[in-house]
Amino acid sequence: MDFDKRTEETVNKLLKSYEDKKEINGIDISNQPDKKAIIEIISKLLKILYPGYYSDRIYRQYSLKNNMAATIEDVIFNMNKLTFNVCKYANAFADLSEDELREKVAEITFSFMDKLPEIREILETDIEAFYEGDPAAYSKAEILLSYPGLYAVSIYRMAHELYRLGVPIMPRIMTEHAHSRTGIDIHPGATIGNYFFIDHGTGIVIGETTIIGEHVKIYQGVTLGGLSTRGGQRLKGNKRHPTIGNNVTIYSGASILGGNTVVEDDVVIGGNAFVTSSVMKGSRVVFDN
Structure with a gap:
C-alpha cells in the first residue's frame, strides 16, 4: 500500500464532502x-448566585461587594455578546436589522440579569427542600458544595429564564452541561415550582413541557417524559410531558x-412505576408485577 497516496485520497474525499450544504458542515x-x-x-x-461558595479563593484587599460588582459587570458584557x-440564528429575530437586534439583545440581557435576585430567592427554597428532605445532609453548606442535584437545579433555574426570554441554543447548552456533569437532564423549557428537591439524581429526565408544582421530591432514575409517537416536529409547542402537582414524591x-x-x-x-394516565389527589401508586 502507498500510505502517503491513500492519505491524500482520504483527505481530498473528506474535503470534497464539505462542499455541499449539509447542516453538519456548520455555520x-x-x-x-x-x-x-x-x-x-x-x-x-454561579458566583453571583452563591458569592460565598463559588469565589476564586484569591486574596484581595478590596471588599466582596467590589469584587462582585466587577464580576456582575463582566457577566453583563459577556452575556450580551453571547446572546447576540x-x-x-433564531427565526424569531430574522426580520430585525443588526441595530434592532442589538437593542433587543440588550433588553434580554438586562431582563435576565434583573431576574437573578428572584432566582436567588427561589434557590433558597430549593436548598431548604434539600436540607429538610435529606437526613444525610449535615448542613446547607454541604449541600451547596457537594450535591449534584442542586448544581443541576441552579443551572436549570437560569437557563429556564433565558428560555422564557426566547434566547435560542444557549439555555440548552447550559442544561446539557449540567447533564454531562451530574447525569440529571432537565430541559430548560420545563416549569418547576419552589422547594424542588432532587435526591441522588443520576438518570433523571425532565422533558420540555413538564410542569412541576411546589414541594416536589424526585429520586434517581425518574423520567417525566413524552409518549413515543411519530409526530416529530409537528408536535413542537404542544404539551407532551406530564403535569405534577404540589407535595408529590416520585x-x-x-x-x-x-x-x-x-x-x-x-x-x-x-419505585419503577409506569404511569401514562392521571393520578387523583392523595393516591399511592405502586409497581405491580
Whole structure:
C-alpha cells in the first residue's frame, strides 16, 4: 500500500464532502455560538448566585461587594455578546436589522440579569427542600458544595429564564452541561415550582413541557417524559410531558409519561412505576408485577 497516496485520497474525499450544504458542515465559524464561553459564564453566574461558595479563593484587599460588582459587570458584557451571537440564528429575530437586534439583545440581557435576585430567592427554597428532605445532609453548606442535584437545579433555574426570554441554543447548552456533569437532564423549557428537591439524581429526565408544582421530591432514575409517537416536529409547542402537582414524591426508576397525564397534589409514586394516565389527589401508586 502507498500510505502517503491513500492519505491524500482520504483527505481530498473528506474535503470534497464539505462542499455541499449539509447542516453538519456548520455555520460561519467567526460567528458561531461559543459553547466554551457559555460554559465559562456558568461559573461566573454561579458566583453571583452563591458569592460565598463559588469565589476564586484569591486574596484581595478590596471588599466582596467590589469584587462582585466587577464580576456582575463582566457577566453583563459577556452575556450580551453571547446572546447576540445565538440570536442571529433564531427565526424569531430574522426580520430585525443588526441595530434592532442589538437593542433587543440588550433588553434580554438586562431582563435576565434583573431576574437573578428572584432566582436567588427561589434557590433558597430549593436548598431548604434539600436540607429538610435529606437526613444525610449535615448542613446547607454541604449541600451547596457537594450535591449534584442542586448544581443541576441552579443551572436549570437560569437557563429556564433565558428560555422564557426566547434566547435560542444557549439555555440548552447550559442544561446539557449540567447533564454531562451530574447525569440529571432537565430541559430548560420545563416549569418547576419552589422547594424542588432532587435526591441522588443520576438518570433523571425532565422533558420540555413538564410542569412541576411546589414541594416536589424526585429520586434517581425518574423520567417525566413524552409518549413515543411519530409526530416529530409537528408536535413542537404542544404539551407532551406530564403535569405534577404540589407535595408529590416520585421514587427511583418511575416513569410518568404523556402531556395529558396529571399527577395531582399529595401523591406518592412508587419505585419503577409506569404511569401514562392521571393520578387523583392523595393516591399511592405502586409497581405491580
